[in-house]
Amino acid sequence: MSGGGELLCLGISHKTAPVAVRERLALTTKEAQSLCRELVDTDAIREAVAISTCNRTEIYLVGDPVHAETELLSRLAARADTRPTELTDAMYAPRNCDAARQLYRVVSGLESMIVGEAEIQGQAKRAYEAALEAQTTGPLTNRLFTAALQTGKRVRSETALGEGRASVSSVAVGLAREIASPAHPELTTLNVVLIGAGETSELTAQALAAQGVRTIFVANRHADRARSIADRFGGTVSSLHDLPDRLTEADIVVSSTSSPHPLIGVDELALVMRDRQGAPLLLIDLAVPRDIDPQCAELDGVTLYDIDDLQSVVARNRSVREAERVQAEEVVEDEIQRFARWMGQLDVMPTISALREHGDAIVEQVLAENAGRWESASARDRARIEALAKSVMQRLLHEPTIRLKSVDRDASHGRLQIARELFGLSDGVSETSSDAGDEAGEAEVRPLRRRGAGPAR
Structure with missing residues (x-):
């Protein structure tokens, strides 16, 4: 543009x-x-x-x-x-x-x-x-x-x-059920801890509740929000200060906060795993930045999945037709x-406006130059002469206006430049207007392509 x-x-x-x-x-x-x-x-x-x-x-x-x-x-x-x-x-x-x-x-x-x-x-x-x-x-x-x-x-x-209404949360719960199923056919017998009380945690609690899970501990800095989720889905609220105790009792942990730093570090989790005496722990980290230190996956008994690990699950279970x-x-x-x-109008409308302003200026100039030639004309006659002059100007510019609006966007710059040169319009006219309407016109497609930009259409 x-x-x-x-x-x-x-x-x-x-x-x-x-x-x-x-x-x-x-x-x-x-x-x-x-x-x-x-x-x-x-x-x-x-x-x-x-x-x-x-x-x-x-x-x-x-x-x-x-x-x-x-x-x-x-x-x-x-x-x-x-x-x-x-x-x-x-x-x-x-x-x-x-x-x-x-x-x-x-x-x-x-x-x-x-x-x-x-x-x-x-x-x-x-x-x-x-x-x-x-x-x-x-x-x-x-x-x-x-x-x-x-x-x-x-x-x-x-x-x-x-x-x-599939979501990352529902896939995470499905993954938890899949991993836990050999020893626990149903999630209802497991303790689940949710860390965070945002939209993702709420959807996770909803997906867990649909599986019949009632033992949900919601740990979050904002107690009111956490309590609201817990009350809706049959869980209880725990503070982040008590998180080590909750981790000791948990079978599954799903974390999705907006914390800029990890909430579960490898050293802290090592102490928790010692207290668990070999009981396995499944951690699912849906946060970006991650809530759980990736090195936690190296601890014995710990299974850790992050948001990217869910991609393979999604690919395996894709159901969208x-x-x-x-x-x-x-x-x-x-x-x-x-x-x-609409974008096409951002280029065209300023030139069209300048063209009409140019036509109005010519009409006013011609009328002013000939004002002395009809002293005897009445005010009504003068109004008719002015209307006639404007009508001629509008009809003359009608076809160029239609052509400018309908020109293919790929060729519009050259066409607009020719119009400005033919009618003597200023080269400094801005080719962007915030008042452009929904009239016909095509917008330029000039992506700076890199990986992930998608195909041109």
Whole structure:
């Protein structure tokens, strides 16, 4: 988009990087807001929205694509304590309609580890609301996220992609049942400890309750939230201070907090395992950054799974029919075409406005130059002459206006330049407008492709 910047997505996901890399780029809501504010304070970036979940961190920007990408990559590398070049292989950077397509697919659940999972819709909405609160959005990102959330709703209402409401939590509980089944055919005989009281823990408690589990200890810093989950699903609340005691009694532990540091270290767990006298312990870590030190897996009697380990389970038990995925992708593409037409107006409308202003100026100039030739004309006659002149101008510009609106986006820049030269319009006219409507026009698709950016369509 000449003059006003382009739409860019820079991201990393479970498809392009392991959890050990993703956790270094994970953002809390406050960290996402802070990063977006820093970005829009630079000369290269005008709008910014960041999404960070257990499986992805994606930042959507509007600005100069080259400088914006460099600026953001530098800041992410500093956050990950690594060189930018070490991140590039794991990151994708689609632009314009490909960036929009990426967000539409994410919100629709097509890019999720559990295809069709519904939680991402709420996560994307909260990320957008956080950016609104931080005042880092603008005309393009506002339109983008509003349309993406609407697309997600269409996918879930018009297709069966999310049928069964599968989630990372339900897969984790299924994994726990599978592993525990040799000695315990049912989970009802086991002690389960949930660490955290967020959405993932709530869904885990719900999935456990569906299996008949009632012995659920919820450990969390926020007692009220933990008590609410425990009351709903037949569990009890324990403080994090008492976590070692709970671990000593537990058979299964599922952790999913937003802590920036591990809550269970290898040394502490070694003491717990000594007290357990050889009783096995299953740990499932759904957090990013991870709540459980990976070295805990080396302790005798400990079985540890992290969020990436669930991918193999998901692949083995994938139940989404291909027809449902295809139908969902058709909805996404339909909405992308709508967004493309809107983006096309961002290029065309300023030139059309300048063309009309140029025509109005010519009419006013001609009327002023000939004002002395109809002194005897009445005010009504003068109004008719002015209306006639404007009508001629509007009819003359009608066909060029239609052609400019309908031109293919790939050829629009050259066509707009020719129109400006033919009509003597200023070369400095901005080619971005926040007031563009939904008229016809095609948006440019120029992704900076890297691994994970997805195919062009």
